Amino acid sequence: MIPKIETCEECGRKYKEGTMDYGSIFQTGYCGDCLVERVERGEEW
Numbered sequence: 001m002i003p004k005i006e007t008c009e010e011c012g013r014k015y016k017e018g019t020m021d022y023g024s025i026f027q028t029g030y031c032g033d034c035l036v037e038r039v040e041r042g043e044e045w
Helices: 020-028 031-039
Strands: 006-007 013-015
Touching: 006 020, 013 020, 020 031
Parallel strands: none
Antiparallel strands: 006 013
8 A cells, every 4th residue: 555645835845654744744734843843933833
């Protein structure tokens, strides 16, 4: 079975299903690193 791939909207990196950041991108559109940066800037909760 081909793993699903999600792309971070902020940095454009791609993550395969099963990686830690895949779940983050699947839920928010951003990988963990970008999500932390956005929270620090006050753009996400």
